[in-house]
Amino acid sequence: MKLNQEKGALYLQIKNIMKDRILHGVYPLHSNFPSEPELAEEFKVSRITVRNAVKELVQEGFLETKSGKRTKIIRNDAIAGRIKGKRFTELLEEKGHKLEKEWLSASIEHNAQQSEVYELFGEQSVRIERIYYLDEAPYTHFTHYLSADLSSIGLEQLNSQSLYELIKEQNIMLMKFQDQFAVEAAPAEVAAYLQVSEQTMLLKRLRFSYDENGELIEYSVAYYNTIIMPYHIDYI
Structure with missing residues (x-):
């Protein structure tokens, strides 16, 4: 999939695309999230760009990463990441x-x-x-x-x-x-x-x-x- 440089940071574009897929069930709850090499190949970007997108999804509560294990989808509803405490x-x-x-x-x-x-x-x-x-x-x-x-x-x-x-x-x-x-x-x-x-x-x-x-x-x-x-x- 081709990204548009004029639409902002590439990692945020990837994050939004993947988030939409999670919300619409393309990636089922508790399933493995695509690997960094797979996403880098799909979006024609570096693995660092993909990694930053994944970090955003982890921070918003959709993904869980553990050392030595595949990244998992842990939330797939629109509320995930919206309930947070203001500092x-x-x-x-x-x-x-x-x-x-x-x-x-x-x-x-x-x-x-x-x-x-x-x-x-x-x-x-x-x-x-x-x-x-x-x-x-x-x-x-x-x-x-x-x-x-x-x-x-x-x-x-x-x-x-x-x-x-x-x-x-x-x-x-x-x-x-x-x-x-x-x-x-x-x-x-x-x-x-x-x-x-x-x-x-x-x-x-x-x-x-x-x-x-x-x-x-x-x-x-x-x-x-x-x-x-x-x-x-x-x-x-």
């Missing part, structure tokens, strides 16, 4: 709030044995600390931990790019997020950054981010000063 920062910006971020530090961490981070990543991890300001007031403090394998992602770019964009540039697709919430007083250092007393109870969020193979890529601890603004999620 909290997007909701705040849509409501006219001003958000700014400041990267505080980025370093290789030597994890203490028996600590939670040691259990997740072993002896070493990448530790990144940042703070978000809401309408110029300190609002959220984040501490991110990444696998030490990601120590070369270009941490000097953290002021100009988001952490997740940098991870994506390493050809890592974050496919699953698990959040855990609690209410507790923040550590003294965090309380100082957020300009609250050490006894102030804050919303604490733990996040576990996994790639398409189920490998943990990021673990983060965030404290929100919900006295300024409640934590809010909309699902669309």
Whole structure:
């Protein structure tokens, strides 16, 4: 099938064609998705272009990829990929709030044995600390931990790019997020950054981010000063 360069990125054209085939039952639910060589031959494009199209379909919830196995069709209804949560920062910006971020530090961490981070990543991890300001007031403090394998992602770019964009540039697709919430007083250092007393109870969020193979890529601890603004999620 011939694609039209004037209609936009080739991988998006392929994605839309394959998505339409899935929705109309050309590829049945739970069946194997065509291989990269097959699609590259059909559309006369590179395998990288095909791979990017497949990643889009995986992200939208239609396909599932596993190392060493064929890609499977796991959803074939029009709702797939449409129900998603908007990021909290997007909701705040849509409501006219001003958000700014400041990267505080980025370093290789030597994890203490028996600590939670040691259990997740072993002896070493990448530790990144940042703070978000809401309408110029300190609002959220984040501490991110990444696998030490990601120590070369270009941490000097953290002021100009988001952490997740940098991870994506390493050809890592974050496919699953698990959040855990609690209410507790923040550590003294965090309380100082957020300009609250050490006894102030804050919303604490733990996040576990996994790639398409189920490998943990990021673990983060965030404290929100919900006295300024409640934590809010909309699902669309």
